[in-house]
Amino acid sequence: MIALVTDNLTKADIQDKLNDVFSHYHGDKQELIPILQETQEQFRYLPAAAMREIARFLRIPESTIYGVSTFYAQFKLTPLGKKIIRVCRGTACHVRGAGKVLTEIEKQLDIKAGQTTDDLEYTLETVACIGACALAPTMTIEGETYGKMTTKKVAEVLGDRSKVE
Numbered sequence: 001m002i003a004l005v006t007d008n009l010t011k012a013d014i015q016d017k018l019n020d021v022f023s024h025y026h027g028d029k030q031e032l033i034p035i036l037q038e039t040q041e042q043f044r045y046l047p048a049a050a051m052r053e054i055a056r057f058l059r060i061p062e063s064t065i066y067g068v069s070t071f072y073a074q075f076k077l078t079p080l081g082k083k084i085i086r087v088c089r090g091t092a093c094h095v096r097g098a099g100k101v102l103t104e105i106e107k108q109l110d111i112k113a114g115q116t117t118d119d120l121e122y123t124l125e126t127v128a129c130i131g132a133c134a135l136a137p138t139m140t141i142e143g144e145t146y147g148k149m150t151t152k153k154v155a156e157v158l159g160d161r162s163k164v165e
């Protein structure tokens with residue numbers, strides 16, 4: 001499975017949500033970063049069509065929007081999954097087998113770190129340290145921490161989460 005994801009947003013969906021975002025601003029180019037943040041909160045990423053509308057609203061070139069959104073790691077240009085999995089690759093986790101846990105997750109979800117599953121259920125990321133080194137190796141799903149991870153526990157944890165909702 002290639003993580004080539006698309007979403008089903010219509011132009012009207014985008015415009016409705018953006019009108020709501022724009023209602024909090026005056027159209028000043030200094031407002032670009034907070035507008036991008038709020039837009040990303042709405043869509044969980046920055047759709048290209050939304051960036052075009054933001055450029056129009058702020059009367060700045062689209063290339064400026066792309067420049068800013070690619071400069072800051074917080075901005076995502078592709079849709080994120082409903083559940084964000086973060087695998088710690090900090091030193092404590094690394095020496096206790098985080099690499100194997102990550103490989104197992106990649107295998108089970110059929111994506112690589114940094115990618116999203118085709119069904120937009122999961123996005124897989126790695127992080128430097130989640131501050132729970134005593135539980136190494138660790139991972140989080142939607143902010144919930146799973147410690148002392150093993151390759152065997154991966155199926156259990158992913159299966160567990162798939163029952164949620």
Ligand code: FES
Nearest residue numbers: 088090093132133
């Ligand atoms: S290094 Fe993984 S939680 Fe600290």
